[in-house]
Amino acid sequence: MNAPLRKVAISVLVLFTLLIVNVNYIQVVRSDELRKDSGNTRVLAAEYDRERGAIVVAGTAVAESVPTDGRLKYLRQYPQGELYAAVTGYHSLIYNNSQLERAENDVLSGSDGRLTLRRLADLFTGRDPAGGDVVLTLDPAVQAAAMAGLEGVTGAVVALDPSTGAILGMASTPTYDPGRLSSHDPAAIREYADQLDAAERDPRLNRAIGDNFPPGSLFKVIVSAAALADGEYTPDTVVPAPTELPLPNSTRVIPNFNGSSCDPSGQQPLIDALTISCNTAFAQLGMDLGEDRIREMSEAFGLDGERYEIPLRVEGSSIGDVEDDAALAQTSIGQRDVRMTPLQAALVAATVANDGVQMKPYLVDELQAPDLTVIDSTEPEEWREPISADVANQLTEMMVSVVARGSGRAARIDGVEVAGKTGTAQVSEDVADHTWFMGFAPADDPQIAVAVFVANGGGTGGERSAPIARQVIEAYLDAQGD
Template sequence: MNAPLRKVAISVLVLFTLLILNVNYIQVVRSDDLRSRTSNTRVLAAQYDRERGAIVVEGTAVAESVPTDGRLKYLRQYPQGELYAAVTGYHSLIYNNSQLERVENDVLAGSDGRLALRRLADMFTGRDPAGGDVVLTLDPAVQEAAMAGLEGVTGAVVALDPDTGAILGMASTPSYDPTLLSSHDPAAIRAYWDELEAAERDPRLNRAIGDNYPPGSLFKVIVAAAALEDGLTPESVVPAPEEFPLPDSSRTIPNFGGSACSPSGEQSLIDALTISCNTAFAALGIELGEDRVREMAEAFGLDGEGFEIPLQVAPSGIGDIVDDAALAQTAIGQRDVRMTPLQAAMIAATVANDGVLMKPYLVDQVQAPDLTVIDSTEPEVWREPISEEVANQLTEMMTSVVAEGSGRAARIAGVQVAGKTGTAQVSDEVADHTWFMGFAPADDPQIAVAVFVANGGGTGGERSAPIARQVIQAYLDGQGG
């Protein structure tokens, strides 16, 4: 073979080698990436040729795929529009998936390993492949009451079953209609997306779990828990001055509206929580010390760590505490304390459940296309931050808050409600956040609730407690209570 032919042969060999390497790189290294790209039309066609599983609440599909006569065989729809959007998310041609549509995508799309036998049977029988269903723990009456209560405001509501950790309600406002992001019209999808992008408050954010906020006086329950665990009782007398001077500072912590908590400058711990006395809890926080306050906060879940329900939950925590002045502000739920509405509901549920915190969960069952249950969630004890005795003492104190104090707007005739209000300062330029967390009936808890209203102004007792009352009432009515 002469030199020119040898060069040509070597060049061809090199090109074939590069071609084989490139094919292997695409098929092995980049295959998952290419399959998951929304721009991959073959993948899209395959997704929409298969009936995607439903997301179900008490037997009713709140996300479902319906057959069409178009090129794409199935259309994703959300029959109740905004009601469950914060939980379901969307399944979009252009913008992929969010919330449960993303987290439970393998089940819904039918590619989950637990559905392998079903896929194998489909191959042999010629049956059209389909995705599995995801059955949620939500209660429709609770969800509807929560969304009705939040109408016209920015905020969130979470309701839990204290005994199991099952999430009974998860609402967030403003909301949106995921059906409009899941159509087969790209231009209409983009137009609606642009509308959501331009909104002052992003409707796609699930505020119940997707962000955290200063909780204000809700945090006093944690400080009270630490004091009770250390030997105080609800009747223990604590300092409650008209103003609390911050150590090594010219600033003071006042009470709400500049009022005095007690003519004598001291009061019982139960009275301090009942009227939400700032100065009493600022002083109590310093007396307990940073380590004790932090330890109790972390025991309840304010440990700076996120978790899954299976949706990802933003972390709650108390931040750095540099000195006693910062500790006093932390003790009344200000400074760097941040909490998700779910975390607030978890605190109330822990008190309701004799000091035992159950792990929250949103998915009750996973079902195959023939409705066979292939997985279910078992309630799980997560933490035990306080003793049963302290939980009973906190219940007594939180019942006093609703019966006689700042939480009167949560009262329900014939039902004893336990709760705590919160009003959190954000800045001088915007209105305060308002909160309420509680549970009922106090002597036999069936539901724990947290309500958050962003920049609603007023107080937690005025803005958030009435919403909690509506949600609790709706659930108890549905249970025959």
């Protein structure tokens, strides 16, 4: 063979070798990655040939597949679409899956390894293949009350069972209709997606877990926990509470709300400082405790910046960088770089309610095969223990005072002792403040912990967010009593 032919033969051999290597790499190494790729609509289209499993709340499907006469055999529907959209997400021919439709896709589509025996049985019996069901922990009364409370505002509500970590409610507004993204009409899907894209606030974002926000005075509960855990403070310890607090090495001062005085004497018991949410008292207390103690307690509660899954992806919460004492003073009242998800706020309240033990939050109660046999279930799991039961009891006393005679009066419920904390977070000039409330009830036998966030709602947490929390707590306690 002459030299030119030999070169051509070698080149062809190399090209064939590269082609074979690439095919094997795609089909073997990257197969799972490509199958789960949100842009791979071929796999998604194939899934329409089988009945996708349901997402179930209290025995009722909130996402289900129904047979059609069209080329695609099944249509995904959401009977209470806007109510549960933040949790279910959508199953779209164009835009793939989101939220639980994505997180639990393997079970819902029937491709999960735990359904292998079912698939084999389908093969031998000729039975149509089907996906498994995902049963949620959500309580319909809580979810309905949360969405009703958020009507007309941008915000989120999260409710938890403090003793287990089960998520009882997860609401986010504005909301949308996932069914319109899950139709079989590509043009209609794209048109609706364009409407959502043009919205001032994206309705597809689950604000309960998908973003974090400055918590304002909610953070004072964590500062209080740091003080009480040191053993040098009790709820009755008198702390400085001036009308204004000059920041170290700065010309700026921290004022109290509306420039008010927390106490004519310039000092007050720690419980009173939390009750009326005194800024200057907690800014000074934070500096006295020091950054290390504040950061240690924050991270112990879960403000460590880490993302995690419930199985939905949850954004991290953290206190951010603290450059100096002036920054620490601002951090200690929940401003500066402190960021918290509404789920994290609910976890803080739930931890206090549960004697200082933080349970790992979870949204899925159990997974079921198509014949409704349980293939997996979630067992409550202790996650962290940031504070002792004694500190939790002291914080409960202080948070009860907030609702009984302080900034959280709008969360009071006749015949039920509610513990809570309000928060009002400044965003920037000419932009309305965020408002918050977190709490739990009954204070002496906690059954529900809740956090309410209203974005740029104006007013205060006591005015805007506490009434929504009361509404959610009442709905749950009433439903439990029925």
